[in-house]
Amino acid sequence: MTTTAPTSTSPLAPHIWQRARGLLLAAAILAVSGVALAALRSAEHTAPLDPRSASPDGSxxxxxxxxxxxxxxxxxxxxxxxxxxxxxxxxxxxxxxxxxxxxxxxxxxxxxxxxxxxxxxxxxxxxxxxxxxxxxxxxxxxxxxxxxxxxxxxxxxxxxxxxxxxxxxxxxxxxxxxxxxxxxxxxxxxxxxxxxxxxxxxxxxxxxxxxxxxxxxxxxxxxxxxxxxxxxxxxxxxxAAPSAGEERSFFDLLPGGWSWAAVQLAVAALLAALWRARRLGPLVTEQLPVAVPAAETTAGRSRLYRKAKDRAHAADTLRAACRGRLALLAGVPRPQAHDREILVPALAARGVHRASPEPAEPAYDEARIRSLLFGSSPANDTALLHLAVELDRLEELFAPVGSQQHRRRTDKDITP
CATH class of the missing domain: 3.40.50.880 (Class I glutamine amidotransferase (GATase) domain)
Structure with a gap:
């Protein structure tokens, strides 16, 4: 038997480096430019005759x-x-x-x-x-x-x-x-x-x-x-603070280097836009995805739930599907299929609380139906599997005469 090697979907270090090196290079260039501009502006703004300045014009x-x-x-x-x-x-x-x-x-x-x-x-x-x-x-x-x-x-x-x-x-x-x-x-x-x-x-x-x-x-x-x-x-x-009769505009209150910072941000945004922009070209036709059978889709989603250990989500999916089918069989409108106060009494009123085909198991009364359809999340995989079996049996008990579920239940009842 030939087994297919698993394919890793996690990005590798070389792939991460190829994707991020352009951004890192742009960030490094901006950082160096900012430091250089800050140094130049600090040199330019050295006030002459300033007792704190060691420049030739300082004091x-x-x-x-x-x-x-x-x-x-x-x-x-x-x-x-x-x-x-x-x-x-x-x-x-x-x-x-x-x-x-x-x-x-x-x-x-x-x-x-x-x-x-x-x-x-x-x-x-x-x-x-x-x-x-x-x-x-x-x-x-x-x-x-x-x-x-x-x-x-x-x-x-x-x-x-x-x-x-x-x-x-x-x-x-x-x-x-x-x-x-x-x-x-x-x-x-x-x-x-x-x-x-x-x-x-x-x-x-x-x-x-x-x-x-x-x-x-x-x-x-x-x-x-x-x-x-x-x-x-x-x-x-x-x-310095203005005099009592002097007014200052909003731009007078901003720091001296705000204009240079705005220019640098604009240049960075332009470079990022050019780097990430789509390259315009002729339209290319693409084949539609292939059709995947429902069984494979179900199995794939089940494996994803199992890998993520998301038993609560899997149990909710099973219960929601079972409630929809039982509501259709019990004559409950679809918008009310997930209302426990309407669905459970309707099922009980139609005789779903009769005894289980297994003598050792308790009857499917209203409390048990409510627990199966609206109960808590299973604690482990075994409890999840048991919930799936119980929901399947509940549908078999409520199946109409002549249906596939009814025949499957009848076969179980007459099997020695």
Whole structure:
């Protein structure tokens, strides 16, 4: 006898790899692209003159030198915090005064009134007139090594430094002009009897990491910013809270990288659609499935139930089929064939509760019919087989005279 080797329907490792390798490759490409874009954007968004940045345009080297000399640097991005932190023992540094809004300029003016020193880097004419009235601003010149030419102690100790940019002049007597270019100061210090002094620098280059070690840049920067134990480095960000009268749209509240994330998701969806899309082509005729005999279908489903150990489902299928046939024989309408309160009394009323052909077995009374047709699930395969035999006997007892089931029951009764 020849036996057919069983065919496994479980996917093998090579098949799984062939199906998943395209998706894994796409996921790896997206992951690498995301990391690369994040790194590039982090490099692009390194703010110049940021004391936390080690890039050439940053000022981390200066912040480290100030820390070594006991000066604590605090980066502030909120104008409300700026007014709270400012004090007579603090120096306020505003690296980009020209980019301030009107609300932020008001906060800087109030903070400067209580600060020991305020340093403004390269303010233009519009900014100086708004923050420090009485200051004249002249056209900017290229940055180059410049001599102090003044009596300011910090400038004399620093010596030559890289200065230039905007130039300033003041009519006030309490003003010191240093590092002149074409007769105008590129470093202007203003004294005030009621508040701390104010320093205007024509260029911020001497604070950058790449220029700090040139000439006397480091010495001049340390003396200007290290006069007090607290340095407030004001870098207002786009995420700062708006003023009372300022409104922000929904897109202003989203994180800065949401647009890049949306683009990456769109590209991933497009690639997935192209990968999984149907290839259009001519129609192909296909033969219909072959007809399978009912006995083979029944046997196949039985083997599936047995493999899954789903005895409850198998018992329900047997009982439902038996109830349908008995309801037809008992004259019960098909919609009510599965109603135990209608089917069981109807069977009992037609005499199905007569004795079993086997003398040793109990009679098929109403309680037993109810248990067979609507009872609990069998606990094992033996109980399932016993239930199938009992349902078959119940149909034989109720079969009409002359039918195949009746003849089979009669044959059992007369068999010695």
């Amino acid at each position: 981390k080297a200066l912040a480290r030198l100030l820390t070594d000399r006991g000066v604590h640097t605090t980066v502030l991005t909120d104008s409300a915090a700026l007014r709270q932190e400012a004090g007579h023992d603090s120096t306020l540094l505003v690296p980009f005064p020209d980019s301030l809004t009107e609300h932020q300029r008001t906060a800087v003016r109030k903070a400067a009134e209580g600060s020991g020193r305020t340093v403004l880097l390269a303010p233009d004419a519009r900014t100086t007139s708004a923050l420090i009235p009485g200051i004249r601003t002249f056209a900017a010149l290229p940055v180059q090594p410049t001599r102090p030419d003044c009596d300011l102690a910090a400038a004399r100790r620093a010596g030559d430094a890289d200065l230039g940019g905007h130039r300033y002049s003041a009519t006030a007597r309490l003003a010191e002009s240093c590092y002149p270019r074409n007769g105008r100061a590129t470093l202007l210090r203003l004294h005030s009897p009621s508040r701390g002094d104010t320093v205007l620098l024509g260029t911020p280059d001497l604070l950058r990491n790449e220029h700090l070690d040139h000439l006397g840049n480091a010495s001049l920067a340390l003396q200007l910013l290290g006069a007090h134990p607290q340095l407030l480095w004001y870098l207002p960000s786009d995420a």
